[in-house]
Structure formats: structure tokens, C-alpha cells
């Protein structure tokens with residue numbers, strides 16, 4: 001099976017070259033692995049172009065030893081998924097691509113989810129041994145790779161518009177989000193040069209923590225599951241949603257994020273903490289976390305004070321994600337304080353579903369749906385620019401005014417196609 005080595009020398013703290021020279025390439029050599037091609041990426045887009053051209057010319061299946069963060073992995077998967085197949089790639093089904101991941105990026109969400117660091121706060125995610133686990137699985141232990149589920153997000157123009165181009169589709173292997181998470185990724189990119197580590201996400205979070213987003217959200221069941229599932233903190237399990245097979249949620253929203261393949265976005269940020277649990281039979285699924293101010297029993301009407309008070313709760317929810325996913329157990333006490341005890345209303349809504357539709361709307365339209373009327377904004381026809389941002393694995397997209405984003409989870413049709421990773 002052809003083996004390619006690709007690494008991004010500038011991702012994370014810029015240590016990929018040394019790690020590959022000193023450890024990864026020697027480990028491959030010791031285990032008799034012949035490297036067919038090695039690419040040190042020179043620019044954004046390089047890895048995707050290189051892999052696509054190689055796969056057009058050479059018969060697969062393929063293994064790629066990839067030294068990067070989630071962004072370069074995303075770039076390869078998205079380029080292959082959205083480029084019309086030609087040459088060898090035109091064969092059906094297209095050849096399978098399996099990754100041995102070497103975490104060299106900033107957050108390394110997929111790697112940290114597949115190889116969760118030990119619970120001790122000082123567990124060393126920077127050690128060479130921690131970083132070589134996927135390569136060892138591939139070439140030393142010869143484990144069976146795990147298939148990757150993908151989230152396909154399509155951006156549609158307003159209904160009735162004559163499409164100038166085909167609707168765009170973005171592909172993610174980790175996260176598709178809007179609201180606070182998309183705002184953080186949007187703003188943190190500008191900080192990349194000045195704040196190189198995870199701190200830039202915390203800085204961008206502080207800038208955006210008090211924003212609300214007006215939209216409507218529809219969650220759709222996975223094929224074969226019959227219903228959207230909702231996490232029941234008392235049972236510590238997903239159960240069919242009492243709202244029926246499809247769940248409609250009105251805004252405003254503070255947080256909305258969906259994940260595939262992962263239970264965390266950073267080694268310690270377990271935002272969808274059951275994302276790696278074994279699934280019941282049925283189609284591929286997304287784990288979805290939603291935070292809506294209307295759930296707060298003390299949020300009476302929209303005002304600066306209400307938003308400032310709710311921002312503290314959003315902070316507490318983010319803190320719960322850093323505390324092993326405790327936000328999914330949080331409930332409101334009657335006075336609006338948060339606790340993981342008691343049986344009050346859940347603070348976050350944690351769902352498992354097959355897909356979702358997010359449609360930015362005016363505040364009036366959003367609050368027309370049941371449950372959120374009391375938080376209607378005064379300026380009813382204002383367009384909420386920020387509600388139009390969608391993040392797919394770090395890429396930021398903008399929904400056209402009057403349009404929407406629709407996301408669906410897909411999995412390889414068999415174990416000879418699609419993408420997989422050595423775990």
C-alpha cells in the first residue's frame with residue numbers, strides 16, 4: 001500500500017520538522033516502511049493539491065502519515081471530497097485513505113479525542129511518546145483503522161433566487177458550528193500571529209461572550225434512528241426527544257456547535273463529552289450542544305443587564321467543558337444559579353442527530369417560535385450579521401442574507417472507501 005508522509009512545518013509552535021527528522025521518519029525506517037513521497041507543505045492549500053494529484057496518478061488504497069493540526073487534515077479531506085474525480089480517482093468506489101496522525105497543531109482536536117490524555121492536569125501532551133501513538137498503531141501494532149464520519153454543510157441562497165452558482169458544500173471531520181464558536185474562530189484568526197497558542201481562543205472568547213444570535217434551528221434524526229436523541233443527565237444517556245422525531249428550536253442562541261468523531265476541541269475542552277461513546281446501530285450522527293438564554297428562568301427580557309448576567313453563565317458552561325464535560329450535567333436552580341445537583345431545567349441542550357438546518361432570521365421571526373417570545377429584541381427587522389457565520393473545522397463561511405446552512409453526517413459506505421484513522 002503506498003505510504004505518503006506530509007507535514008506542515010509552520011503549524012502549532014513550528015516543531016513538526018524536528019519531530020519528523022528525529023522521531024517519526026526513524027520510527028518508519030525501523031519498521032521497514034517505505035515512504036513513497038514526502039511533502040513538507042509550503043503554503044495553505046498545498047497538502048490538498050498534492051494528495052489529490054497523487055491519487056489521480058497512483059492506485060490506492062493509501063496511508064498518509066500526517067504531521068499537522070486539524071486544519072491541514074480538513075484541507076486534504078475537503079479538497080478530495082469537493083474535487084471532481086479523474087484518473088485513478090474516478091474508479092468506483094474511490095480508494096480508501098487512512099491517516100496515521102502526528103499532532104503538531106495548536107488544538108489537535110481529533111488526535112486528542114482519539115488518544116485522550118490522562119486525567120492528571122500535568123499529563124504531558126507535548127511528549128514525543130504521546131505524539132507517536134497513531135503511527136505506532138499503524139506500523140508497529142497494525143491495528144484496524146477506525147472510519148471517519150464527515151459532516152457536509154451546504155450553504156443555500158434565499159428560496160426563489162436564481163442560483164448564480166451551485167450551492168457550496170463544506171466538509172468537516174471535527175466541527176461545524178455557528179454563534180459563539182464561529183465568532184471565536186473568526187476573530188482568533190486575526191490573533192494567530194500575535195498570540196500563537198491556545199490563548200488566542202480564550203482571548204477571542206472573551207471578546208464575544210455576551211453576544212446572542214438570532215436564528216432558527218431544526219435538528220433532524222439520523223437515518224434508521226426514528227428520532228432526534230437528547231441527553232438526559234439523570235440517566236447519563238441519550239433518550240428519544242420528547243418533542244418528536246424532528247426538533248425545532250427558536251433563538252436567540254448563545255452557543256451552537258456540532259461535532260463528528262470527537263469528544264473535545266482541545267485536549268481538555270470536552271464540549272461533546274459523549275462524542276466518542278459507542279453508538280447504537282443506525283446511521284452516522286452528529287453530537288450537538290446548544291445554549292439558549294431563554295432557558296434561564298431569571299432572563300425576563302432582553303437588555304444589556306440580562307446579556308451581561310447571561311455572559312457569566314456562558315462562561316460557566318465553557319468552564320464545565322474544561323471540567324471533563326460537566327456543562328452537560330448543569331441545571332438551573334430557581335434563582336437562576338447553576339449547579340450539577342437537583343432536577344431543574346438543563347442549562348445546555350445536548351442532542352444526537354443526523355443533521356441540522358440553521359437559518360438566520362430577524363429577531364421577530366426567531367422569537368415567534370414557541371418558548372423565546374420574552375427575549376425578543378427591540379429592533380425587530382435588524383439583520384444579525386454574526387448569525388450568518390458558520391465555522392467548519394476552522395474555516396469561516398458566510399450564509400447569504402435570506403439563506404441557510406444545512407448539515408448532514410455521512411459515513412463511508414464500506415471499509416474499502418472513505419477516510420479512516422489509525423487509533
Ligand SMILES: Nc1ncnc2c1ncn2[C@@H]1O[C@H](COP(=O)(O)OP(=O)(O)OP(=O)(O)O)[C@@H](O)[C@H]1O
Nearest residue numbers: 011012041042044068069070071072105106107108
Ligand atoms: N507552509 C505553510 N505556510 C502557511 N500555511 C500553511 C503551510 N502549510 C499548511 N498551511 C496551512 O496552515 C493552516 C493551519 O494548519 P494546521 O491546522 O495544520 O495547524 P494549526 O491551525 O496550528 O492547528 P489546529 O488546527 O490543530 O488548531 C492550514 O489551513 C494549512 O492549509
